[in-house]
Amino acid sequence: MLKKLILPAVLLLCFAGALAQKQVMLDKVVAVVGNSSILYFEVDEYARQLTAQRRQEGYTSDRDPMNEALEALLTQKLLYNQALVDSVQIHSADIVARVEEQVQQMVDEEGSIRMLEAKQHMPIFNIRENMRQRYEEQAYASSMQNEVVSKVSVIPGEVERFYKSLSKDSLPTIAEQYVYAQITKFPKSMTEAKQRTRERLLDMRERIITGKAKFETLARMYSQDGTAMRGGEMDPTPLAGLDATFAAALENMKPGQISEVVESQFGFHIIQLIDKRGSLYHFRHILLRPVYTTEELSTTANQLDSIADLIRKDSITFEKAALKFSDDATSKMNGGIVSNHDILERFNAFDAKLTVTKFLKEDFAHFNALDDYNALRRLEIGEVSPAFLTEDILGNQLAKIVKLIEIIPTHKASLNEDYLRLEEMALQDKQQKVFRDWLSKKIDGMYVYISPEFRGGEFENKHWVK
Incomplete structure (x- = not known):
């Protein structure tokens, strides 16, 4: 699949984290692509991570892990260099959040920042900067790859030809799927909870303006996102990479100014603009989400339990209960049936006949809906769950009941039952071919050096060895 051509995002987290946990050391350069070099240590570390991941997932490869790792890194370096040439844009805010999440995990594992610094023999800002550079390179590579394949599309005839080209033995197996309905309920006290959050931020703003506290200190203590460790500071970011409401507030600010309370899709913020250079805004912020008391959440769950009893x-x-009581605007109009919005949005497939209401187990994880899955797997078809507390994809607290509509057993894919998933596979296959052609041309036109001990290895793309 296309996603295997560069470092997978999940594996990259482990890879970059492992790199950050090594002492800075001189190492042998085994390859050069454009202006980027690849060290033996990088290849060895990635090969270990690749092998461990495959062992965990229960599959193996006939390829030498070192050669496979080297080709993945060669591809990433080429994409990174080409992205700089083509001035490809990335979302710096996402990188900052990923770095902070990984650094915080490392700090938690060691017990304190001081203990982590002692283990790494470097200050925390060097650990963070090394990791940021790794993630930034990956972000540029991913954006460049997306640029190459973003305009590739498939038509129904291509999907059908792709399906017919597969032998019966190679037809993809679709794992067990769930169809279910839901009724969701936010606490009635949402207005009060939002007001409490606003008041907390207004109090912080007052303390900062009057000099009683520093913005950075309060961000470290209270902000509910990955920038807390950096005092709320984010790397310079274009407005296009930010929530629209947040961006609108930031656009009208002057350096040093503290904003009023801003509500975005992620919660409530106060923002301090540090400086602005061209289209890039350098700022820090504090994020708080509404928090409910145990009593408020329990009251909401009890209300849903009463509805479930009825x-x-x-x-x-x-169906009538969902329409009357549910707070989810999308599913309540469809009898509470939940749709797989990720697939629908990916293909702009909003024709009713193409509505995807079948969820694989991994879909629940993707939508931050594992609580739904845990409730559904305890139900028989047609049963309604007890109320449970959970969070939506943006982290907002709510209560929910679910009804198991259908379980679709594991089966071989068919055009009638699994069209959109087959369309996705056909698109990936076509994107892969387009990308391979593009990559071969770029390899031929870019400086590439591979150390002799690796030149005899197996490469999927034969153009690497010139």
């Missing part, structure tokens, strides 16, 4: 007694149907 449904079980046939006093009201689940």
